[in-house]
Amino acid sequence: DADGRFHGYLYSAGVVGAFDVQLPSAVETFGRGINNHGVIVGGIRDASAFIHGFVQTGGSYGPLDLGNGTFTQINGINDVGDIVGLYHDGSRFHGFLSSGGAFTTITVPGSSYTVAWGIDSAGRIVGDYFIGGNDRHGFLYSEGVFIPIDVPGVTNGSFALGNNDIGQIVGAYPDDRLGFHTSRGFALSGAPIITPPPPPTHRRW
Secondary structure (H helix, E strand, C coil), rough: CCCCCCEEEEEEEEEEEEEEECCCCCEEEEEEEEECCEEEEEEECCCCHHHHHHHHCCCEEEECCCCCCCCEEEEEEEECCCCCEEEEEECCEEEEEEEEEEEECCCCCCCEEEEEEECCCCCCCCEEEECCEEEEEEEEEEEEEEEEEEECCCCCEEEECCCCCCCCEEEEEECCCCCHHHEEEEEEEEECCCCCCCCCCCCCC
């Protein structure tokens, strides 16, 4: 807004409606995901700049804190109510899954950072992780197995941001052919193999 604060919004049937999480500690609201039942998830920032997760159902908000309570964010929710996101334990970030009231930490073996972005109705999770430095990879996590998702020819990382129930995955990757901090999107169907398109002849902002 004009004061530089973030608010959530819901776009439905052509109408955009802003919303703020009604919790005493909330200063800013970030909407991150929604399922087919209208349950919204995301994060709030408090006055101390800490991030807390939230789940909004029927106009009521439930907060969520994991780890040391300084950073918890919910990024995705499926139609059975499973949620995924990330939290900080005081030393590094981990992904997490909450399913049926049980919490599971999601950490790619050997990684220094893992974040879960999306989950489909079958419980397949997508996200990204760092091994070290800028060595970033997307992943699909299914039945206890991590499958890396990397755009061929990209040397500095890929990340998977969302998935659906028919096995499609979307994400982004930095394209160093276009300059620093320039990202391009990708869509993946079937096997995790993506061919990047040629770079455009100009940059649009």
